[in-house]
Amino acid sequence: MRKNGIVVWLLCVSLTGLSAEGNAKSPDPSGVTYHLDTITQGDHLTAVRLRLRFRADKDGKATLRLPDRWGGGDRFYERLKDLDIKGAKTVTTPEPAVREINAKPYALITVSYRLEANRTPGQEVPLDTNYTYPVIAPDWFYITGPGLFAVVEGRDPQAQHFSWSLPRGWTGATNLQYPTPPELNEAADQSVLLAGKDVHIAQLKVKSGDLRIAWRGHFDQFTSDAFNASVHDIINAEQSFWGEGQDHFLVTLAPSESAKGGRSIRGSGLGESFAMVATPETELGALKIILAHEYFHSWNPLRLGGFDPDEEEKSGYWFSEGFTDYYARKLAYEGGAVDAQQFMATWNDALRAYAASPYRTAPNSVIVEKFWNDPLVQKLPYQRGSMLAVLLDARWRAQGKSMDGFIHVLRDQARADTASKAPHVKLIDRLNRAATAYGVDFGDLIDRYMLKGEAMTLPEDAFGAKFRVVSEDVPVRTLGYDPDKSRAAGAFVAVDPEGPAYRAGIREGMKRLRVESRGVGDGHDVITAVVEGAEGKPQTITFTATGKDYIRTQKLILR
Structure with a gap:
């Protein structure tokens, strides 16, 4: 995780596609001004471009850290196109994600780069890609801060500003809209930006202030009203526990590609917000605990002393x-x-x-x-x-x-x-x-x-008094083949003649089209495998992943 973050707030939002950068004042010597432009071709977004404006230090030096790694993703800087630094005498690269700038004292430095669209029309967030990477589609984008923002070291967080210009007809939401509390001094690493033609924003009241919920796309199992009500209730419950809350809080929800019968939920608690990505098949009940978890991160660990440094x-x-x-x-x-x-x-x-x-x-x-x-x-x-x-x-x-x-x-x-x-x-x-x-x-x-x-x-x-913990022995989850090698080969590998897959009809070398799991974690897990059967037609084989060995586990029951 990058530790050189920024605290920013939204100065202006243009929904007309006209850039506000031309009217920007020269940046405070202690701060940084950020502006995000959208690049379109016809009605389609083709890229986003970020511009930084700041002044070199009194010795003419400045250190710029490019987007690098966060949340399991890395080398974000490799996605930056046309990186350009103006106003410097020399620029060196001691590390791939670092630029050392040498200029005249207090010289005005302008940095710009762009991220190209990586989705085609109708595509959602990739199911098999870490959601921390920017997702830029022709009619919307979803970006978490570490995938976008470069950081200038040693700058006053309270003197840094952000603005953006969106295409005509787009709506956008970001947690950079309001001043960030002092304990959240890494807002670039704690930010989310969701914008598009079909982004809808609900504004609700909770105990401590304003709640915004930004939503896009379609979900099969619940409505936006039901989701909004759940978020509202969870946030009120946790604010009651803490006896405090935020003046402004943002929740974003965007769909990922379908899991084809399963579900996938990914979320991240960010500065005064949390961002969620889920498959269209996801049920609302599956989101509630995740919502509660991410909102609790507004306090733990940030308001309980913070993270310890580095590793x-x-x-x-x-x-x-x-x-x-x-x-x-x-x-x-x-x-x-x-x-x-x-x-x-x-x-x-x-x-x-x-x-x-x-x-x-x-x-x-x-x-x-x-x-x-x-x-x-x-x-x-x-x-x-x-x-x-x-x-x-x-x-x-x-x-x-x-x-x-x-x-x-x-x-x-x-x-x-x-x-x-x-x-x-x-x-x-x-x-x-x-x-x-x-x-x-x-x-x-x-x-x-x-x-x-x-x-x-x-x-x-x-x-x-209400629940009792009991122990039970459950069978070990056993597939009866090597799942990793089979996935890589596209065919079932190392099928055990004594295993559950073989007993259900799966044979060595049988072409693997798709495998789904209920994901219960033990031998009661039900596996559905779609294989290539006779005459090349898909055949569905279902079996329970029950092994010969048992493990001792615990569970809650009502008294």
């Missing part, structure tokens, strides 16, 4: 992601956004996936090393952290305390640190400081379960 950030994902998962489920249920059955189903999916994870007992160092490269490792801090929150809440409730009380103390201490401009306090030190002030302790739970990776088990009464 240490990943070592704390069990808190920033795992505790957020715990509260997303808890507050969505307590606020009425989901019912008891949905609450249990969400927890049971997580507990089953944890029990089946091949990394279940891996130390935290494995998460730091492989988080962005292995999807199963990526899920582990979510699973562990949410379970630790349950264990701690159960322990502290027995002492007349609660996880809620602890989190509020942590928040209050972070507020005091911000007000006094105290230096950054590392996560484990912040947690221990808050525990001491609240009169509780972690014992050795963090060391055992989060750092060393010991297997975790929840006690029967961990969720209080």
Whole structure:
């Protein structure tokens, strides 16, 4: 993740296609002015162009960092076209994503580059592409900040500005429209821009202020009104928990390509906003917990002390992601956004996936090393952290305390640190400081379960009086062929004559057209394979991925 971000706000929005750049004043020597133009051919968008204007430092130098990496994507700078830097004597490239500028003292520097359209008419966000990359179609675009913004090092966040010009008939929404709070000092890395001919914006009121919801495209299972109501209820519930909220908040939703019978949901909590991309088949119930998770990121970790620097950030994902998962489920249920059955189903999916994870007992160092490269490792801090929150809440409730009380103390201490401009306090030190002030302790739970990776088990009464935790043995998920090699070959490879796929009729070398899964994570998973049958006609084969071995898992039931 890039740490050299900016705080920006929208100066002007032109929906007529006329650029506001011509009237822009010379930039403040301590700031940067950004303007986004759209390039069209007829009625179609062909590219977007970003222009930066800033002044060199008093020694004539400036360091420009191009879009590079974020959210599992990397080398964003390779997508930039016609990069041009004017006003400099010399420009050097010490690293692919860095430009060192040497100019006259306080010289006006102008940087421009463009991103070309990468979608054709009717195409949505690619299903198999990391959504952090810019998506630019002929009639709309969806861009998260790290894929667009270059950053000038050492500039005053409050002296940086953004504007854009959109084609006639387009509507756009961005979280750069309003001033960003001081604790969000990386708004370029925390921004989303959604604009197009069919973008619709709803403006609602929540407890703390204004809520904007920007939506485009079509979803089969719910209406925009139902989605808007869910977002409204979740945000109100979480603002009630915190006793505060944002003056302005933005939610964006855009469709991805169809998953052909499955579903895919991708979301990212950003500065005063969250951005979501989902397949058209997605049900509203599947979005609610994700909505709750992403909104909770408005506080965790940003208003609870922030991330630790550099690689240490990943070592704390069990808190920033795992505790957020715990509260997303808890507050969505307590606020009425989901019912008891949905609450249990969400927890049971997580507990089953944890029990089946091949990394279940891996130390935290494995998460730091492989988080962005292995999807199963990526899920582990979510699973562990949410379970630790349950264990701690159960322990502290027995002492007349609660996880809620602890989190509020942590928040209050972070507020005091911000007000006094105290230096950054590392996560484990912040947690221990808050525990001491609240009169509780972690014992050795963090060391055992989060750092060393010991297997975790929840006690029967961990969720209080309404739910009970029970254990059961379930069959291991076994396909009976090599899924990775089969996917790459387009045919079934290493089919086990003793496995479930073979028993259902799949044979070695059979052409693989499509494979879908219910995704339940254990041997109850139902697999639907479409193969090339007799005379080249598609044939559907369905089987249950039940292996011979069993794993012990836990689940919630009603008392």
